[in-house]
Amino acid sequence: MTSTLTISNLTKDFGGVKALSEVSMHVAPGERVALLGHNGAGKSTMMKVILGLVAADSGEISVCGAAPGDADARSKVAYLPENAMFHSALTGLEQISYYMRLRGEDSVGAMALLDKVGLGAAAKRRIGTYSKGMRQRVGLAQALIGHPRLLVLDEPTSGLDPVSRRDFYELLDALAAEGAAILLSSHALTEVEARTDRLLILSRGRMVAEGSLAELRRDAALPVAMHITAINGYDADILAAIPNAIRVNDAVHVTCSQDEKLATLAQVAAMKGKIADIEVIPPSLEDIYSHFSRRDGQ
Amino acid sequence: MIARILATAIIELHIARRNLWVVIAVGLMVVFSLVLSAVGSAPIGELGADRLSVTVASLTSLSVYLVPLVALLMSFDAVAGEAERGTLPLLLTYPVARWEVLAGKLLAHCAILIIALVAGYGAAAAIAIVNDPAALSGIGALWRLTWTSSLLGATFLGIGYALSSLARRTSGAAGLAIGLWLGSVVLYDLALLAAVVADNGGSFTKNVFPAALLANPADAFRLFNLTASQAGGVAAGIGGAAGTIPQWQSLMSILLWPVFALWLASAAFRKVEP
Numbered sequence A: 001m002t003s004t005l006t007i008s009n010l011t012k013d014f015g016g017v018k019a020l021s022e023v024s025m026h027v028a029p030g031e032r033v034a035l036l037g038h039n040g041a042g043k044s045t046m047m048k049v050i051l052g053l054v055a056a057d058s059g060e061i062s063v064c065g066a067a068p069g070d071a072d073a074r075s076k077v078a079y080l081p082e083n084a085m086f087h088s089a090l091t092g093l094e095q096i097s098y099y100m101r102l103r104g105e106d107s108v109g110a111m112a113l114l115d116k117v118g119l120g121a122a123a124k125r126r127i128g129t130y131s132k133g134m135r136q137r138v139g140l141a142q143a144l145i146g147h148p149r150l151l152v153l154d155e156p157t158s159g160l161d162p163v164s165r166r167d168f169y170e171l172l173d174a175l176a177a178e179g180a181a182i183l184l185s186s187h188a189l190t191e192v193e194a195r196t197d198r199l200l201i202l203s204r205g206r207m208v209a210e211g212s213l214a215e216l217r218r219d220a221a222l223p224v225a226m227h228i229t230a231i232n233g234y235d236a237d238i239l240a241a242i243p244n245a246i247r248v249n250d251a252v253h254v255t256c257s258q259d260e261k262l263a264t265l266a267q268v269a270a271m272k273g274k275i276a277d278i279e280v281i282p283p284s285l286e287d288i289y290s291h292f293s294r295r296d297g298q
Numbered sequence B: 001m002i003a004r005i006l007a008t009a010i011i012e013l014h015i016a017r018r019n020l021w022v023v024i025a026v027g028l029m030v031v032f033s034l035v036l037s038a039v040g041s042a043p044i045g046e047l048g049a050d051r052l053s054v055t056v057a058s059l060t061s062l063s064v065y066l067v068p069l070v071a072l073l074m075s076f077d078a079v080a081g082e083a084e085r086g087t088l089p090l091l092l093t094y095p096v097a098r099w100e101v102l103a104g105k106l107l108a109h110c111a112i113l114i115i116a117l118v119a120g121y122g123a124a125a126a127i128a129i130v131n132d133p134a135a136l137s138g139i140g141a142l143w144r145l146t147w148t149s150s151l152l153g154a155t156f157l158g159i160g161y162a163l164s165s166l167a168r169r170t171s172g173a174a175g176l177a178i179g180l181w182l183g184s185v186v187l188y189d190l191a192l193l194a195a196v197v198a199d200n201g202g203s204f205t206k207n208v209f210p211a212a213l214l215a216n217p218a219d220a221f222r223l224f225n226l227t228a229s230q231a232g233g234v235a236a237g238i239g240g241a242a243g244t245i246p247q248w249q250s251l252m253s254i255l256l257w258p259v260f261a262l263w264l265a266s267a268a269f270r271k272v273e274p
């Protein structure tokens, strides 16, 4: 199936600051892709280029078969800006009705849409009285208008509480199931890993890693940690038996590479009479993320 | 296309109503019109004009200042305000052309301006007609003043959108708008007057001066209304030159300026990178 969004060798320079260098990526219909990176990594810039708000210096971009910002592309793409803002004098209902009319949709559905994002009760209040999380929901509601082929969401869950986040990802799942391509950015890897099909890691404008979480975990080849609690008095025996074990407080910590994991476990298992408990700790998501985003040039 | 323009006009009307722009514009026009018709009611009879035509002549002088001012005040925020609030990037990702956004804003702002004009002129006219039923013969002049004021307003709305797009920040746009107002309706005339006096009937007065009057939308507006009105003699100063310029020329200026101003506005808005 052809991709909804294809980018090749995209470069964007802001007066000497390389916001994006030679970035290539694609998003297929029905695919949920997370764009990760520290502040200033270039996530928002990339999204603005996709939407045609910022012109690329070089590179090829195809959005639903059209150039970014084309009338045709705009009618098929929904955007949620970072810190979505709206006119404070308007009510949520007026604002969403307006956006629906701009997309050629009947605005009688505005109330249902606001209900869907949990703003039904506040729909007739001015946006000026909304909290940040409520404004973010107005932003989400407008991104759900019509049947976008591509959703570009810049830090969509910032300002949302955990329950709203879960609801939000459920909305996304439904859209993806209908064939919409979704690109969302975040700087929290833990949040997006279970909810997206693929991760892209951007660091200082470069694409440093791409793949599913399992693939990234394998590529990073970060060490595995084991925390062993010895039966009273046996710590010394364990420290002696396992070469790179160290004592941390009351426990014994062992670190080994992925390849040595089974061998080390076998050594530990051989001393099972002396061990009260063992915990195997795989590299955390944040460790993997830091590994890729730091590896580049640091 | 029409649906998107109307949707934008409706949202702008909501905003203008909440920002009290409707109230302010109507209030300004009514108060100034009433003050003028109270002050300007003295010299009737001697001029041989009906009372309404005299009122229209004073309203013309008022509108030359007030209509551009109100139009610029309503429009300077149009693009810069959206850019500053951060609402512009999202709007520009919608399937709406930039000129459609401007057209929607223009429609709403024109509607407000026309309501204010009708209220202000209507109040002044009502007073004139109540005091002197014969004043009804001046209704043509009143109608002429109303539609030319609307076109003058549209011109300055367009110029205001263009300034708003160029400035990108509301504070800068407000400064530009005030500067432009001072320049086009106050300083421009003073400079022309000074040049005419210095020239003392030379080639400037004959050749450059009429073109300079026609080139300024506010002067063309005054010229057209005073030439057309039998009460032309009421006006002094620049208005005295009205007789030498054919009416069709000032009419052309009045009709072409809004088109040019809107073209200017969409050209400037197209260049805005959010």
Ligand SMILES: Nc1ncnc2c1ncn2[C@@H]1O[C@H](COP(=O)(O)OP(=O)(O)O)[C@@H](O)[C@H]1O
Residues within 6 Å of the ligand: A014, A017, A018, A019, A037, A038, A039, A040, A041, A042, A043, A044, A045, A046
């Ligand atoms: N309009 C701009 N002018 C100049 N520099 C910019 C502009 N927008 C972004 N940048 C720079 O580009 C880099 C990437 O920014 P951004 O895309 O906002 O990062 P992220 O969204 O990943 O936090 C930063 O160094 C930022 O300062």
Ligand SMILES: [Mg+2]
Residues within 6 Å of the ligand: A040, A043, A044, A045, A082, A154
């Ligand atoms: Mg960002």
